Amino acid sequence: MTPQQFTAIVKARQREIHDCIHRILPVKIGRIAKNHYDDNFRRGGFVDNGFHPWPITRRQQSGNGTKAQYGPLQSEHPVLSRSINYVPGDAQVTVGTTVPYAAVHNRGATITSHPRVTPEMRKFAWAQFFKNGGKSAPGGSPAGFWKGLALTKKEKLTITSHIPQRKFLGPSQELSEKVSQTVEDEIKNIINS
Secondary structure, eight states, X not given: OOHHHHHHHHHHTHHHHHHIIIIIHHHHHHHHHHHHHHHHHHHTEEESSSEEEOOOOHHHHHOOXXXXXXXXXXXXXXXXXXXXXXXXXXXXXXXEXXXXXXXXXXXXXXXXXXXXXXXHHHHHHHHHHHHTTGGGSOTTSHHHHHHHHHHOOOSBOOEEEEEOOOOOSSOOHHHHHHHHHHHHHHHHHHHHO
């Protein structure tokens, strides 16, 4: 095929190519991206130049109870994993989530809070102290932590939590290759038809 013949075919199929770029491809690419990100949750990590598993959680390390069977960012109620969605537009698609805590998990964070020490909190701390062995608990046990909380003179606590990055959404080499292949296939189908 000569360049002149190719140009003639493109001009003849210009309307089909326009519709493909502006209407069909955003939907197909959105579905591909959603499936890719859903697969990240199923696998328990992020796929970008290979598979990168998420750090395991303390819940998994404990091995206690049925909740330990779920991987990172997974639970009996998979709100985050089910929130991944796409919105096709004119020659574009937006893929993301509206869950407010998604960015913290995707990027990781260190969060500091300052809760007030209330009488209810002290009562709960005493209950936990006795539940964890009370006076007979060995030094350094959880009972000591709860006793300290129950007896603290502080009116506000400073609590710092580190949430490790568990990326599930973002640029991915494998996803880019799937998208490029889809665009190429769609354009070839139009030109060859």
